[in-house]
Amino acid sequence: MSIAAIISSPAKGNTYTIVNAMAEQLKADGKDVQVFEINAMKDRRGCQGCNACKRKGSCVTKDDLTPVLDAVRNADGIILSTPVYFGEACGQYRLLEDRFFSFLNADFSVNIAPGKKVAVVVSAGSAGADKLAEKIEGVMKNYFKCEPIGNITVTTGNDPKCAANSAEIMAKAKEIAKKF
C-alpha cells in the first residue's frame, strides 16, 4: 500500500499539520507514504494545454511536479490538501490539478488505475472549506475514478495552529488515515 500525500499550502499551518499527522499514522501502520510540498518546488509549471499526453499517455512537461505525477500514478491512495484562497484552491494546488489532465486519454477515459483511495483536507479562514473539499472529491471521483474515503475541513479564523490545537481534528486525521 503506497500513498502520495500532497501539501500545497505555502504556510506550515493547518493543512500541513493535518497531512503530516495522517502521514505519521500511515507510517505507524506500516504503509509506504511519500509527502510532497508543492511550494518547496522551484520549477513547477501548469498544464501547457499541448495535448501531447493524449498521444503519449503521460505528461511531457518535465519539471519538479513530474515525480509528484509519477507518485500519484503509482499510488494506491492519495491525500490532497489545500487552503481556500479567494474561494478556490490555492495556486500551487491548481498547478498540480491541471497536470492531472495527463491522466486522461483523448476520449476522457483514465490512463491510471481506477479505485485509488483519496482523502481531501481543506482549510479556510472563515468559509468555503466544505464546498471546496466536495468539489475536489468530485473531480477525483468523476474524472479519475478514485474512491473518496473521507475529508477533513477546518475553519481556522486564520490561526495556523487551529488544527494542531484541536484534539478532534487530529483524531479525525488519524481515523481517516487508517481507512487507507
Ligand SMILES: Cc1cc2nc3c(=O)[nH]c(=O)nc-3n(C[C@H](O)[C@H](O)[C@H](O)COP(=O)(O)O)c2cc1C
Ligand atoms: C491569498 C489568500 C486568500 C485567502 N482567501 C480566503 C477565502 O477566500 N476564504 C477564506 O475563508 N479564507 C481565505 N484565506 C485564509 C486561509 O484560507 C486560511 O488562513 C487557511 O486556514 C490557511 O490554511 P493553511 O493554514 O493550511 O495554510 C485566504 C488566505 C490567503 C493568504
